[in-house]
Amino acid sequence: MKKVAKNAGLEKTGKKVKFSVYMKRYWQLYLMLALPIIYLLIFKYAPMRYILIAFKDYKLNTKLLDMPWASTAGQVDIFKYFKKAMNVDFYNALRNNVVLNLLDLFFGFPAPIIFALILNELPFKFFKKTVQTIAYMPHFLSWVIIYGLSLQLFAPTGGLVNQLIMLTGHEAVPFLNESKHWIVTYVGMGIWQSFGWGSIIYLAAIAGINPELYEAASVDGAGRFSKMWHVTLPGIKSTIVVLLIMNLGGIIGGSFDRVFAMQNNLVLDVAETIATFVYKNGVKQLRFSLSTAVGLFQSVVGLFFLLGANTLSRKLGERGIW
Amino acid sequence: MRVKSFKTVLGDWLFVIFCVIVGLMxxxxxxxxxxxxxxxxxxxxxxxxxxxxxxxxVNAYSTVLGDAKYIKSFFWTVFLTVVCTFVSLTMTSLCAYPLIYDKLKGKNVINILITITMFFNAGLIPNYLLMQSLGLLNTPLVLIIPSCLSIYNMIIMRSFFYGIPDSLRESAEIDGASHFKIFLSVYLPLSKPVFATLALFYAVGRWNGYTDALMYITDREMYPLQLLLYNILNNINSVEVQTQEGFSTPGLTESLKDAVVMFSTIPILLVYPWLQKYFIAGTTLGAVKE
Structure with missing residues (x-):
């Protein structure tokens, strides 16, 4: 009994225990943490030093610190590459980035909520499970494969959808190679890929609603839709709010995989986003300083959006992401 | 049981029809x-x-199966996926387990270190230059190590560990078990669901990922399947695909492209339905704050 108390004491009053005793007990935990921490330091923190090259003139085979500060006509001008980056191409990429994300949010965000509400109303368990399994499928496909599928569906001549459109005597729709249509395809394939997966979290929230609320609503004579509106939706409101805010926080970011796989040269005026812009200027054309400047701009603005979203979420009495 | 009214039954069937349409889509x-x-x-x-x-x-399939280049890329990706999943699960559990000790000294510092990486990323070019300076460009390691710890997945695992009663750990400590031992013989056996979920997440991520290979790999021998597929899909000209991607059989037809897409999709489609129970739980765990 005494031994138990002593051990429990060690756990609870860590401060009073001598450091050597403490380490003797817990060194293994620090040993376990060593690898992940080294990983973070090398692969997440060490690259941050290369942010400096946004302010320097990049030179091949030169140490980072030996590279000269960015200069124009002999004058040191550390924001040279930021000024240089602020051209039409960059503004286009920024605009596309924000527009595509906003469209995703506007059309893609409600989709899983509606789907979850409908799944919740399904009368047959087995059927519900089958529908769920099928709806999760697109989430497991890579964007390259989804691009391949969209070629099969929407190609001007051989695509399934255009075959059907042409059968009805209409002209083929340029889903992939005309800017406005491409946006629709991009957003549509995004919804297709994520609505099922996104519904998981709402279904869990719905499962957490107190069933008595539904019984009480029934007693009051509420029908199916009025229960959905007055019980289910308020029950998952906080989940919706948190996810909405976090999505807004990510408005300046965006996945490289998706847009790079889906874009083609004919629609670059609407399809080039910051991520692909940085890739093409940096890795492809080796304009390291310029593309680092653009990337830094995106990271910093993105950081403010995320922090703002988190603060807003907490102000509203919801949980943040940390 | 109350008998359902006509209106309710009609409503049920409308939802069923809607779901059938969605499923078909x-x-x-x-x-x-x-x-x-x-x-x-x-x-x-x-x-x-x-x-x-x-x-x-079935010519398209026999062509694909008979093409050394494709088969090689397939098994290379399988190998990468297995290794990545194993390494990532190890790293994730090494990070998650110590952090469930409330009184761990320095825990706050570590948490801050971790949280910052969720909000701020050095960016594409700095990462590229890092890989260059580490000499990782064009090595298989660049496809394994840089992505071997996802903080989101670590949080999911940690939430799961938090759900395991402290009393189990404490009684093992009293019995004199070391922390390694407690992790391996108490936590690991109880955490199969979360390991299954995260194994799926990591494996799918590696199987489907092509960005890192696109950035860091120029040697076609090391291309994972998805990047090979990307190049095949984007080279409309079949001669170009043959010469660049090494398909030796002449006449790369549309059906061949389709067969390649099918091949790279089927492995995942065969696996994920069996893990559905687990990944639903895993996704939900991530949303629950510790």
């Missing part, structure tokens, strides 16, 4: 693709294939 593109991959080229050229293959033709 998810699955029909895959069926169309499968049909095209199995069709004879004369029907493909005339665009007459919809949901059923016409003039059954």
């Amino acid at each position: 998810c699955i029909l593109p895959m069926i169309n693709l499968a049909a095209k991959s199995l069709s004879a080229s004369e029907y493909l050229v005339r665009h007459e294939v919809y949901l059923l293959p016409k003039g059954i033709n």
